[in-house]
Amino acid sequence: MVDVAVELAGVFFKNPVLSAASELVFDGPSAKKMVKAGVGGIVTKTFTTSPEFRIRLRPYQFPLARFDSALKKSGSFHSLASPHVQKMNLVMGENIPEMAHICKDNKIPLIVSFYERPHDLTSWKRVAKGFERAGAEMLELNFSSPTMKGELEKSLGSSFKIIESIEKFSHIPFGIKISPMMEPLIDAVKGWKERGISFITAHNAPSGIYIDVEAEVPHGAPAIGGYLIGRPFLPISLARVVQILKTIEIPVVGVGGIFTGKDALQYLLCGSSLVQVATAAYIEGTGVFKKINQEIIFWMRRKRYSSISEFRGKVLQKIVPSAELKMKERFPYALPPESPYIPKIDHRRCIICQTCCRSCFYEVLHLKKGKIGVEKDRCWSCGLCVGICPEKAITLVDKKTGKIIWKGHGLALPFS
Ligand SMILES: Cc1cc2nc3c(=O)[nH]c(=O)nc-3n(C[C@H](O)[C@H](O)[C@H](O)COP(=O)(O)O)c2cc1C
Known part of the structure; x- marks a missing residue:
């Protein structure tokens, strides 16, 4: 009841x-x-x-x-x-x-x-x-x-x-x-x-x-x-x-x-x-x-x-003040190519609508030989492409370990 x-x-x-x-x-x-x-x-x-x-x-x-x-x-x-x-x-x-x-x-x-x-x-x-x-x-x-x-x-x-x-x-x-x-x-x-x-x-x-x-x-x-x-x-x-x-x-x-x-x-x-x-x-x-x-x-x-x-x-x-999150940030001043996370494309889900390519002002995502490709060294680890993909085909992953950082819903891993 x-x-x-x-x-x-x-x-x-x-x-x-x-x-x-x-x-x-x-x-x-x-x-x-x-x-x-x-x-x-x-x-x-x-x-x-x-x-x-x-x-x-x-x-x-x-x-x-x-x-x-x-x-x-x-x-x-x-x-x-x-x-x-x-x-x-x-x-x-x-x-x-x-x-x-x-x-x-x-x-x-x-x-x-x-x-x-x-x-x-x-x-x-x-x-x-x-x-x-x-x-x-x-x-x-x-x-x-x-x-x-x-x-x-x-x-x-x-x-x-x-x-x-x-x-x-x-x-x-x-x-x-x-x-x-x-x-x-x-x-x-x-x-x-x-x-x-x-x-x-x-x-x-x-x-x-x-x-x-x-x-x-x-x-x-x-x-x-x-x-x-x-x-x-x-x-x-x-x-x-x-x-x-x-x-x-x-x-x-x-x-x-x-x-x-x-x-x-x-x-x-x-x-x-x-x-x-x-x-x-x-x-x-x-x-x-x-x-x-x-x-x-x-x-x-x-x-x-x-x-x-x-x-x-x-x-x-x-919910905590953003200042508290900043104090704990592990990569406070990282710049590409040192930024920690990158997008990973699930090509089975991707319909090549190129929404991510248009939205990424860092020019990380490009159409290459009929597929969306990722230029890892340009990425700022921002997460925009993950959230904006209409097919949920992108996740943000740790560059070194491949661990999923954010799937586009719920809390991102570093904040959870
Ligand atoms: C047409 C209209 C008339 C309203 N009149 C009052 C009012 O007389 N007093 C008041 O405190 N709020 C008034 N409000 C504000 C609402 O009570 C509410 O606080 C505000 O619109 C945000 O909620 P909502 O997004 O559900 O509309 C009015 C809102 C609308 C749309």
């Missing part, structure tokens, strides 16, 4: 895949849709009292799929989505109680996302208490909005005050959602943890802009907007999650670029407690939540895991 349930700060989640703060959920009907989609918990769209933050430009969603297949595949889009536009009294009086009721009936936690003006502590406290009374089980303070991010860059002081005052007033767990550009990352997370947050949600997507070269104008709207990266955001967000978890013991909710079970598993293996998904649901539909969960379950069955805690963080222990 596989059990994918997760507990975080005393709150129980049926499975680890939540809908991330976005237009996916802002009222009762949208919460119902997410329940049907099989999410383990719901994070609402960010709400706020301040009218200046609620201004919604129209149109505001500009997918990039038309431009080329790479952008289509990566699910990238440019968005000017701002916090939810409805007034707070309506949100507090109708939307939240309705969502809370639906979530309670279906045993799914409701996490409400919000932010207020950075220095208006009274609003932060009042709104946090209001959401708690209206039925929220957890709060996600959105510190990733451009206003909050700007404030945090000036000083962490106001964020500490916000947390301290909510901690005094609130009876439900609350966490912080951060931007992937948040600096100083570790000082901030340490300070927030000391002041009482229960979790960190990492991350909101970075902002960007895309130019329609044919029309010679910005795509959709002439302004920098959010969520531009899509699936390629995963390694960037995950690296920062690793940075946090390597230095601070705090539950992290991993977000960014998750489209598949394998994507979600990367965050869990690195120690995330839960994951959240937004873009994939916009691009592939809400069926993506069940698909991700199923893929996690199939993987766990295959690996004979019966609960997430059995593998959570397993990979985190294996």
